[in-house]
Ligand SMILES: Cc1cc2nc3c(=O)[nH]c(=O)nc-3n(C[C@H](O)[C@H](O)[C@H](O)COP(=O)(O)OP(=O)(O)OC[C@H]3O[C@@H](n4cnc5c(N)ncnc54)[C@H](O)[C@@H]3O)c2cc1C
């Protein structure tokens with residue numbers, strides 16, 4: 001039997017998380033089919049091009065327009081007779097929908113897998129990544145969300161067949177009202193090769209614009225933040241990196257004015273190279289930083305900007 | 311409108327936990343325990359709704375060993391009216407699916423219009439229970455809430471999503487799970503802590519609700535993640551950039 005992978009998409013485009021979750025789905029060893037549930041959705045073609053996908057199922061209907069779990073979960077459940085596993089990226093969409101599927105199937109979900117040892121055996125982090133559990137699933141059907149930072153994106157180069165399906169009628173109960181999405185030309189946090197994040201030490205939101213943005217521009221980097229910076233209203237919520245925010249693993253992570261509490265480290269400590277800029281030489285962030293600079297950020301960031309110009 | 315708030319007793323967020331060298335689990339003897347921070351936000355929100363006259367009663371529930379009474383008392387010190395402890399053995403492993411089944415049985419009896427709970431327990435980091443409960447009850451769900459507004463039989467939930475914020479409209483009864491920005495929980499006052507000790511607390515078992523606690527996941531081992539070694543301190547920005555270019559090769 002095959003594995004069903006729920007696509008993350010915006011109706012216009014396929015999200016970068018799907019190709020990473022696909023790598024985990026393929027590691028289960030079975031054929032992978034991707035489910036694209038949306039409305040006026042153009043993401044199926046991109047899904048069909050991912051290497052190693054044999055089929056793309058498209059459910060296109062108004063009630064799938066906003067990935068409401070009340071609608072998408074019954075759709076997935078209606079398909080599960082033909083699948084032994086359902087997988088989704090651990091995005092806010094995947095996290096919203098899959099546990100609902102798991103409960104309807106009477107299955108315990110394995111959240112945020114970071115390794116696949118066997119089709120029923122996975123590693124997952126607990127306690128903000130301070131411990132790794134290896135778990136074996138006893139249930140016949142597997143329901144898995146994937147920590148995308150732990151898997152490389154599958155390549156393009158496939159040519160899966162695309163099949164249109166019709167799901168159950170609208171369940172109702174929940175309705176999408178509106179979205180305020182951050183628009184930016186920058187790379188997405190979870191897809192960026194370089195990230196520069198600011199913490200409480202930044203002082204205010206203007207300083208992000210004045211001091212971090214120019215550096216991010218030169219590096220082609222995404223911008224992130226600690227919880228303290230988000231809570232203080234310096235930057236939007238979707239910038240938060242950490243245990244309960246986004247989990248990232250870029251080539252280079254630059255933490256500026258961030259102390260390095262475990263909840264923040266949980267979201268970035270798997271980055272390839274970590275740089276910390278902090279005026280407190282004892283800040284815990286230096287315990288994970290490859291390169292630490294003990295300095296006042298108000299001096300160091302303009303210097304960094306100037307140095308990158310050269 | 312009655313509100314049900316499930317709360318979990320967890321290792322305090324600021325404790326550095328240690329993994330047992332033999333892979334059998336974590337060193338949890340004598341570590342500081344607290345109410346799960348997201349559940350504290352949930353109880354605060356429920357109490358604010360009651361203070362605004364939008365809720366009539368706030369019932370707090372915990373599934374766990376006898377000491378989970380502490381989490382219930384903390385929740386009642388913030389303003390919960392009464393508690394239900396579904397007591398389990400100290401050695402039981404309680405998975406979200408089992409918790410969701412117990413909560414469903416309690417919701418069937420209590421008939422709340424709203425279940426307000428944490429988005430994530432900071433020990434297992436599962437982020438599942440609320441969604442599972444919503445599925446079992448067949449209720450709509452608003453997860454990762456940073457704002458809620460109640461308007462008759464409808465609740466508007468602003469959710470923290472990867473791209474920013476999204477608002478959904480749910481028919482009650484509904485499930486809402488809290489994110490960090492929903493509110494800042496108050497510190498319970500001493501008189502309220504004393505009062506909480508006298509509030510009614512019922513003790514039940516999973517069997518009372520016909521729920522089997524047997525875990526579905528077998529934990530084969532628990533290990534320490536690879537430790538990241540501290541690197542070097544650089545003396546200047548120029549040195550930093552040079553190192554990133556040549557040694558690290560990331561610029
Ligand atoms: C349930 C829960 C979930 C959480 N989830 C997350 C999460 O997902 N992500 C997250 O980040 N946190 C999270 N936290 C919060 C976390 O515990 C810390 O409180 C937070 O990460 C601190 O942010 P910070 O480092 O910016 O602030 P602080 O700890 O206040 O550190 C600020 C740092 O800036 C430095 N600084 C100040 N001024 C300057 C200057 N001029 N130049 C250079 N350096 C300067 C200081 O030396 C200090 O080290 C969570 C907490 C809880 C309880």
Ligand SMILES: Nc1ncnc2c1ncn2[C@@H]1O[C@H](COP(=O)(O)O)[C@@H](O)[C@H]1O
Nearest residue numbers: 316317373427428430431436437438439
């Ligand atoms: N044992 C429990 N008792 C009461 N509530 C719980 C329990 N476990 C989980 N919850 C609730 O479910 C939320 C999410 O937990 P989890 O799915 O384990 O991350 C928590 O924030 C609590 O509100």
